[in-house]
Amino acid sequence: MNWNKQRSTQDIAKQEEIALMGKLPKHVAVIMDGNGRWAIEQGLPRIAGHKAGMDSVKDIVKACSQTGVKYLTLYAFSIENWKRPTAEVTGLMNLLEQYLRSEIDELHENNVKIHTIGKLSSLPKVVQKLLKESIERTSENSGLNLTLALSYSGRWDIVRAVQMIGLDIRRGKISPEDVTETVFASYLQTSNLPDADLMIRTSGEMRISNFLLWEVAYGEIYISNKYWPEFRRDDLYIALQNFMNRERRYGKISSQIVAENQEEKQATYLQKMMNVLKK
Numbered sequence: 170m171n172w173n174k175q176r177s178t179q180d181i182a183k184q185e186e187i188a189l190m191g192k193l194p195k196h197v198a199v200i201m202d203g204n205g206r207w208a209i210e211q212g213l214p215r216i217a218g219h220k221a222g223m224d225s226v227k228d229i230v231k232a233c234s235q236t237g238v239k240y241l242t243l244y245a246f247s248i249e250n251w252k253r254p255t256a257e258v259t260g261l262m263n264l265l266e267q268y269l270r271s272e273i274d275e276l277h278e279n280n281v282k283i284h285t286i287g288k289l290s291s292l293p294k295v296v297q298k299l300l301k302e303s304i305e306r307t308s309e310n311s312g313l314n315l316t317l318a319l320s321y322s323g324r325w326d327i328v329r330a331v332q333m334i335g336l337d338i339r340r341g342k343i344s345p346e347d348v349t350e351t352v353f354a355s356y357l358q359t360s361n362l363p364d365a366d367l368m369i370r371t372s373g374e375m376r377i378s379n380f381l382l383w384e385v386a387y388g389e390i391y392i393s394n395k396y397w398p399e400f401r402r403d404d405l406y407i408a409l410q411n412f413m414n415r416e417r418r419y420g421k422i423s424s425q426i427v428a429e430n431q432e433e434k435q436a437t438y439l440q441k442m443m444n445v446l447k448k
């Protein structure tokens with residue numbers, strides 16, 4: 170099923186409207202929260218919330234791909250989530266297995282490249298195998314980079330990076346003075362991802378819960394009051410538009426940013442003119 174051919178007229182209009190607004194976030198990271206509360210409010214067991222959340226995952230992945238977002242990272246299971254009741258953890262692992270089995274063909278067909286971050290060795294063997302196969306199968310794809318954060322925590326990745334840097338120092342590969350921010354980031358599991366530009370959290374909670382701690386340093390945070398199973402593409406569009414209306418200052422002042430944006434616009438315009446003249 171080709172996602173681009175599947176777009177409704179309304180979708181096309183909305184996605185074009187967003188594209189015209191300016192620069193999309195390169196990397197969108199999502200804390201998919203509120204499955205349990207959604208289920209309880211419906212009088213259902215918590216696992217029904219996780220199941221319903223899968224439909225949101227499918228819709229958001231598709232919408233990001235259609236809109237042209239290059240990187241989407243989904244926080245699906247944290248290291249701390251292992252402390253939940255065994256039945257819920259088992260249910261979540263089964264759902265993950267189901268998702269990989271049922272979706273991989275369509276993801277591959279739509280040029281999605283799968284990545285993972287997290288302590289994968291803690292996951293059930295069958296899930297590890299499916300993940301490995303999905304990563305290998307989609308490795309040549311050039312569309313949306315979909316990263317699944319599984320058994321992941323930001324502090325865990327930072328500590329792991331420090332340990333590996335320590336080893337490389339001991340082996341004489343690098344010296345402590347070589348450790349810049351860029352070098353440090355290259356030891357993180359997210360080394361192939363750009364920093365998170367937009368971090369979305371659903372269910373109204375205003376915390377990061379150990380997600381991409383290093384990578385979100387200057388990311389814009391957007392909180393949706395909807396529970397994850399209710400969060401769909403229209404909510405994503407609102408989050409994207411909200412992001413695109415923000416001024417990212419990176420410690421500078423507003424007039425500097427305005428001037429920089431103007432310079433960038435002029436440079437792009439000049440480049441376009443040069444291209445026209447060359448033809």
Ligand code: IPE
Pocket residue numbers: 201202203204205206207245246247250261372397
């Ligand atoms: C998010 O929903 C999914 C995972 C953490 C796996 P929750 O299960 O945290 O739902 P709430 O926050 O309890 O409602």
Ligand code: IPE
Pocket residue numbers: 200201202203244245246247250374376378
């Ligand atoms: C964060 O949600 C983890 C995931 C969405 C995978 P939690 O529900 O685990 O976070 P806390 O415990 O409310 O901070």
Ligand code: MG
Pocket residue numbers: 202203204
């Ligand atoms: Mg939660």
